[in-house]
Amino acid sequence: MIVAxxxxxxxxxxxxxLGFGQGFGxxxxxxxxxxxxxxxxxxxxxxxxxxxxxxxxxxxxxxIVSTGxxxxxxxxxxxEMTEITCNATGVRKLYPQxxxxxxxxxxxxxxxxxDASGRILAFAMNDRCxxxxxxxxxxxxxxxxxxxxxLAKISRESKRKxxxxxxxxxxxxxxxxxxxTGRAKTEDIAAAVHExxxxxxYGLIRSVNPEPAxxxxxxxxxxxxxxxxxxxxxxxxxxxxxxxxxxxxxxxxAALLAEDLG
Amino acid sequence: MNQRLEAQHRxxxxxQKHYGRARExxxxxxxxxxxxSTGAPNEILWAMxxxxxxxxxxxxxxxxxxxxxxxCAVTEARGYERHLCTYCRNSIGAxxxxxxxxxxxxxxxxxxxxxxxxxxxxxxxxxxxxxxHYWKIPMINIDSPLVVPGMDRGDIIGHVxxxxxxLIQFLEDFTKKRFDHDRMxxxxxxxxxxxxxxxxxLDASRHDPVPASFFDLIGHNFPxxxxxxxPASAEHYEQMKTELDxxxxxxxAAAPGMKYRLYWDGVPYWFAIRNLYEKLRNFGMSLVxxxxxxxxxxxxxxxxxxxxxxxxxxxxxxxxxxxxxxxxTTERIFRDFHLDGGVFAYxxxxxxxxxxxxxxxxxxxxxxxAPVTIIEGDxxxxxxxxxxxxxxxxxALAEALAAKRK
Ligand code: SF4
Numbered sequence: 001m002i003v004a005x006x007x008x009x010x011x012x013x014x015x016x017x018l019g020f021g022q023g024f025g026x027x028x029x030x031x032x033x034x035x036x037x038x039x040x041x042x043x044x045x046x047x048x049x050x051x052x053x054x055x056x057x058x059x060x061x062x063x064i065v066s067t068g069x070x071x072x073x074x075x076x077x078x079x080e081m082t083e084i085t086c087n088a089t090g091v092r093k094l095y096p097q098x099x100x101x102x103x104x105x106x107x108x109x110x111x112x113x114x115d116a117s118g119r120i121l122a123f124a125m126n127d128r129c130x131x132x133x134x135x136x137x138x139x140x141x142x143x144x145x146x147x148x149x150x151l152a153k154i155s156r157e158s159k160r161k162x163x164x165x166x167x168x169x170x171x172x173x174x175x176x177x178x179x180x181t182g183r184a185k186t187e188d189i190a191a192a193v194h195e196x197x198x199x200x201x202y203g204l205i206r207s208v209n210p211e212p213a214x215x216x217x218x219x220x221x222x223x224x225x226x227x228x229x230x231x232x233x234x235x236x237x238x239x240x241x242x243x244x245x246x247x248x249x250x251x252x253x254a255a256l257l258a259e260d261l262g
Numbered sequence: 263m264n265q266r267l268e269a270q271h272r273x274x275x276x277x278q279k280h281y282g283r284a285r286e287x288x289x290x291x292x293x294x295x296x297x298x299s300t301g302a303p304n305e306i307l308w309a310m311x312x313x314x315x316x317x318x319x320x321x322x323x324x325x326x327x328x329x330x331x332x333x334c335a336v337t338e339a340r341g342y343e344r345h346l347c348t349y350c351r352n353s354i355g356a357x358x359x360x361x362x363x364x365x366x367x368x369x370x371x372x373x374x375x376x377x378x379x380x381x382x383x384x385x386x387x388x389x390x391x392x393x394x395h396y397w398k399i400p401m402i403n404i405d406s407p408l409v410v411p412g413m414d415r416g417d418i419i420g421h422v423x424x425x426x427x428x429l430i431q432f433l434e435d436f437t438k439k440r441f442d443h444d445r446m447x448x449x450x451x452x453x454x455x456x457x458x459x460x461x462x463x464l465d466a467s468r469h470d471p472v473p474a475s476f477f478d479l480i481g482h483n484f485p486x487x488x489x490x491x492x493p494a495s496a497e498h499y500e501q502m503k504t505e506l507d508x509x510x511x512x513x514x515a516a517a518p519g520m521k522y523r524l525y526w527d528g529v530p531y532w533f534a535i536r537n538l539y540e541k542l543r544n545f546g547m548s549l550v551x552x553x554x555x556x557x558x559x560x561x562x563x564x565x566x567x568x569x570x571x572x573x574x575x576x577x578x579x580x581x582x583x584x585x586x587x588x589x590x591t592t593e594r595i596f597r598d599f600h601l602d603g604g605v606f607a608y609x610x611x612x613x614x615x616x617x618x619x620x621x622x623x624x625x626x627x628x629x630x631x632a633p634v635t636i637i638e639g640d641x642x643x644x645x646x647x648x649x650x651x652x653x654x655x656x657x658a659l660a661e662a663l664a665a666k667r668k
Contacts (some may be wrong), residue, residue: 069650069654079660080657081657082654082657082658082661084654084658085658085660085661085665110650119663119665119666120658121627122624122627123652123658125651125655127638127648127651131650207620207622225595
């Protein structure tokens, strides 16, 4: 059986292909692309690319579970499921002890609290404001004139703590401009930006009231940003586990659920 | 909604008749017109011969008919901020549009007097104060202290009753008419019968499959709120009960094939009712009942003690009760109505309703093990409605309910 998990996020579309059962011995492949406006075409391409890596094609996929905000836009899905269920499934497969999943994507951040058996107890999502998401980081990087990857690196040089007052992504841009005008150092502003994102996510985590000993796993594009992860670890005073390829964990969970559909 | 109740037609007729009568009285001025808040001691107004209209109910109607936006824009143009209660903005906006002749959506008949009680929230008194200022007419606020642990129930009711007596004196001067105790008794009697009928309608939803969903029942708050002084209201509920009982006996479901029975918390997002109904139905979820109905229950009316019971009704208004009381009521409803999960509808511009939502949702989830979700939107301001995220949350609720059944 060959199945795919397809996570159509606001900025990136991710696919994971799993092969299992007799004659396969099991394989894994993934791929991703910017979402754009034509979600069905991009989704087909991403699945096709992932399939190509294991010398298969889109037509070889037997079941597809779609997730993410574009989940109902693809007519070829076998079923759609929410990012909440898919992310929790992916996280638990990688970390069977995890009881708190934190997923920060382009425009969404969510926190999922699970019990010891992996059952979802509660979840929280950011409101419309993009403050605790990747978009906030992107906007800040653009205003500072650096790449998003450099933003994290630069912030390591920070010596002076600045606190950003704006919790809104739009106002934050204005605040960054006035910090630049006020001759604040780029590295200090960069550090403040990460801290601001971490702060919002921290609030979201607190809202589900996690167990003090919860094993925390962070996924989504922003999990690759060591500065945000580091800030959050300091705030929580706990280690946060980040898988190798944090962006595809939700798609991976969707693929696992596709496998289960049978 | 797909199996239309006969009661829906009758309700339409009652509503039309009320608003038609309002237009007539506005023209003839044969009765004084009052605007009142839901929880105010309105029996006194009816007994004094007032024709009573309800700005909150009007706001809900404007929301459902997608007309609130235009009214809110009038207030925004004057600097009233967006996060202010949208019922309030709708009402002030519609009033201003009326006064300025730019026209409001099916406006209420122009008022002579305003009655409010702070038993729903503090802001509502400020809202009425603005109405009073713009319409240049008197208003009275009935102060109703919060019913929280440690407060003496008798003291609170006494405090409200004293103000009811002052209100009667004021209205006697205002209308140049004597207060008629017999008429008051009759009105309380009608109200009691209406409130009993209303409860009977709600209780029918304990049955599985539910004979009428939350969406079917929601409009039927209107008679018990606006017309309970009139025997027509009680008659409406009595006939409705017969119809619901027939459905129960015949095994007729409001929507066939539903897998999960849900609770709704908060004021409905009026503009999104159909959209939500369809969404939930697609997930096999049926909205059964809500503590929102408690706001319109008016259960303390007692014709053997008309004034005391009206004061008690005002003081014990559901929104005036403690968080503990509301939590217990919610838990009881979950048990009595055999509910599987809950949708808590956060309203961005109504903090009084929304403030305890997280606590109650969390308690229900922990104590009863029921999956719940908190969606985000507003009573009437569509721009606060977060459709994408709400869809995900509702689907996640369906997935959690399915996982629990496994
Ligand atoms: S309870 Fe909510 S809707 Fe009612 S007046 Fe107060 S803020 Fe407005």
